Amino acid sequence: MTGEVAVLGAGMHPWGKWGRDFTEYGTAAARAALADAGLEWSAIESVVGANTVRCGYPGQVAGATFARALGWQGAKVTSVYAACATGARAIDTARAQILSGMADTVLVVGADAAPKGFFAPAGGERPDDPDWLRFRVLGATNPAYFALWARRRMALYGDTPEDFARVKVKNAAAGALNARARYRSRVTAEEVAASAVVADPLRLLDICATSDGGAALVLGSMEVARRRGIRRPVRIRAVSSVSPRHPRTALDLPDIATDSAPAAGPGDDPFRPSIARAAYEEAGLGPEDLSLAEVYDLSTALELEWYEDLGLCGAGEGAKLLREGATALGGRIPVNPSGGLASFGEAVPAQAIAQVCELTWQLRGTAGDRQVAGAHTGITANQGLFGHGSSVIAVC
Amino acid sequence: MSRTRTPVVPGWFTPDDTTAFRLLGTRCRRCRTVHFPREDASCRAPGCAGTALEEVPLSPRGRVWSYTDGRYRPPAPYPSDPGLPWRPYTLIAVELAAEGMVVLGQGAPGVTVADLAVGMEVEVVPGVLAEEDGRTLTTWHWRPVPGEAS
Numbered sequence: 001m002t003g004e005v006a007v008l009g010a011g012m013h014p015w016g017k018w019g020r021d022f023t024e025y026g027t028a029a030a031r032a033a034l035a036d037a038g039l040e041w042s043a044i045e046s047v048v049g050a051n052t053v054r055c056g057y058p059g060q061v062a063g064a065t066f067a068r069a070l071g072w073q074g075a076k077v078t079s080v081y082a083a084c085a086t087g088a089r090a091i092d093t094a095r096a097q098i099l100s101g102m103a104d105t106v107l108v109v110g111a112d113a114a115p116k117g118f119f120a121p122a123g124g125e126r127p128d129d130p131d132w133l134r135f136r137v138l139g140a141t142n143p144a145y146f147a148l149w150a151r152r153r154m155a156l157y158g159d160t161p162e163d164f165a166r167v168k169v170k171n172a173a174a175g176a177l178n179a180r181a182r183y184r185s186r187v188t189a190e191e192v193a194a195s196a197v198v199a200d201p202l203r204l205l206d207i208c209a210t211s212d213g214g215a216a217l218v219l220g221s222m223e224v225a226r227r228r229g230i231r232r233p234v235r236i237r238a239v240s241s242v243s244p245r246h247p248r249t250a251l252d253l254p255d256i257a258t259d260s261a262p263a264a265g266p267g268d269d270p271f272r273p274s275i276a277r278a279a280y281e282e283a284g285l286g287p288e289d290l291s292l293a294e295v296y297d298l299s300t301a302l303e304l305e306w307y308e309d310l311g312l313c314g315a316g317e318g319a320k321l322l323r324e325g326a327t328a329l330g331g332r333i334p335v336n337p338s339g340g341l342a343s344f345g346e347a348v349p350a351q352a353i354a355q356v357c358e359l360t361w362q363l364r365g366t367a368g369d370r371q372v373a374g375a376h377t378g379i380t381a382n383q384g385l386f387g388h389g390s391s392v393i394a395v396c
Numbered sequence: 397m398s399r400t401r402t403p404v405v406p407g408w409f410t411p412d413d414t415t416a417f418r419l420l421g422t423r424c425r426r427c428r429t430v431h432f433p434r435e436d437a438s439c440r441a442p443g444c445a446g447t448a449l450e451e452v453p454l455s456p457r458g459r460v461w462s463y464t465d466g467r468y469r470p471p472a473p474y475p476s477d478p479g480l481p482w483r484p485y486t487l488i489a490v491e492l493a494a495e496g497m498v499v500l501g502q503g504a505p506g507v508t509v510a511d512l513a514v515g516m517e518v519e520v521v522p523g524v525l526a527e528e529d530g531r532t533l534t535t536w537h538w539r540p541v542p543g544e545a546s
């Protein structure tokens with residue numbers, strides 16, 4: 001088991017779509033996290049920025065961009081990128097600095113200003129870039145992959161579009177209670193079914209939007225938490241950052257084909273379950289210990305996959321778990337009590353940090369109308385393009 | 397005016413006038429692992445440092461792993477004339493038994509999601525992706541094997 005680090009503060013800029021400079025969202029989130037921690041900016045020894053590749057050079061040196069906006073004060077600065085897993089990678093970097101004694105107080109910040117419509121690769125002709133190729137050769141957008149997985153579930157497990165819609169209804173109901181969410185209206189199954197098909201079988205309301213937003217955490221050593229008189233801080237007990245194992249046999253974006261896995265070869269070790277497994281092993285905990293989970297519901301159908309990959313139920317039982325109400329607020333194991341990506345839309349480098357902000361408020365018992373009663377252990381899970389696993393376990 | 401026929405990516409499939417049209421991958425001479433898209437410099441299997449890879453045609457037939465369609469025009473660099481109305485196309489992920497591999501491709505013209513089912517047998521055929529800058533971009537398509545109905 002690795003040592004724990006304390007969450008001293010959490011802060012977010014609300015999610016929306018304004019098209020302003022991402023620095024503004026990140027700075028606001030950072031100030032909110034510092035205020036929540038009761039720490040002056042000058043007390044931060046290290047800044048870790050979660051990069052956004054869409055916002056130009058400043059976005060690709062996000063740590064320095066946020067440090068400059070907050071006012072240069074000499075802190076160490078680091079910037080990291082891991083696609084959708086960027087935020088978790090930033091948290092893991094901060095954690096490593098704290099556990100190694102390099103820094104006692106670290107500010108983690110991520111923010112994005114997302115374009116309208118489909119995510120697309122950067123311009124230029126790049127035939128060696130798998131992400132460029134999948135758009136060039138196939139027009140395979142992110143929703144196309146989500147739809148392939150959804151259809152596969154329908155064929156393997158008998159999931160239906162109505163099951164998928166139920167995920168949206170659940171998450172929208174939770175998001176309606178969250179002031180930081182972009183979408184704060186309840187949604188009915190009929191509204192999902194009436195929305196346009198984007199990539200069969202998924203409709204517009206099955207697929208998460210792309211958003212602007214910012215999230216930040218102030219992490220510190222357990223010693224700092226003690227010195228500040230915090231008796232029971234929320235602690236980060238595990239951060240999984242594993243990569244896939246060859247051969248990968250499930251088609252995943254941005255790939256046009258899977259690895260080759262001849263029948264005589266090694267057995268399949270699917271990626272998503274391995275992400276959670278590594279987190280559980282590091283934390284010395286299992287799915288039965290969880291009070292809640294925040295997972296990457298890029299699509300409604302994908303949330304059901306995460307139930308299974310986190311071990312909340314067996315393979316193919318995700319829709320059943322949902323129908324029983326187990327994953328709704330008030331259920332046995334609420335998933336996405338924040339409202340999830342369904343209510344936020346994805347602000348890539350901020351999203352995995354926002355997931356941990358939600359865990360923090362839930363474990364402190366300050367999540368208001370969406371509070372999971374008695375929450376003591378939470379997990380986040382997501383997966384970044386190009387093989388970036390990410391899962392964080394926090395306890396209180 | 398005759399347009400130049402240009403593969404959308406060079407080296408991924410046989411010329412489209414060949415009688416036995418195939419996708420082309422590479423196989424590591426050391427560990428026999430097959431790669432598609434092709435790896436020409438080094439093998440991606442862990443524990444293998446092979447750098448000699450030979451071109452191999454992939455199986456011409458496989459079974460549908462999953463499928464979807466694109467109801468909206470994808471962004472660039474997808475070659476598509478924004479002046480023309482958007483015509484949805486299917487995307488089919490096909491499991492090749494011999495390679496133990498799933499390969500994505502567009503469905504042949506006229507193949508809709510209503511024509512497909514997971515597990516159905518399909519075959520690779522030459523196809524046209526788009527006309528672009530006076531060139532005809534060629535590609536591969538998946539098409540249900542005649543006689544297979546969903």
Ligand SMILES: [Zn+2]
Pocket residue numbers: 424425426427428429439440441444445446
């Ligand atoms: Zn090899």
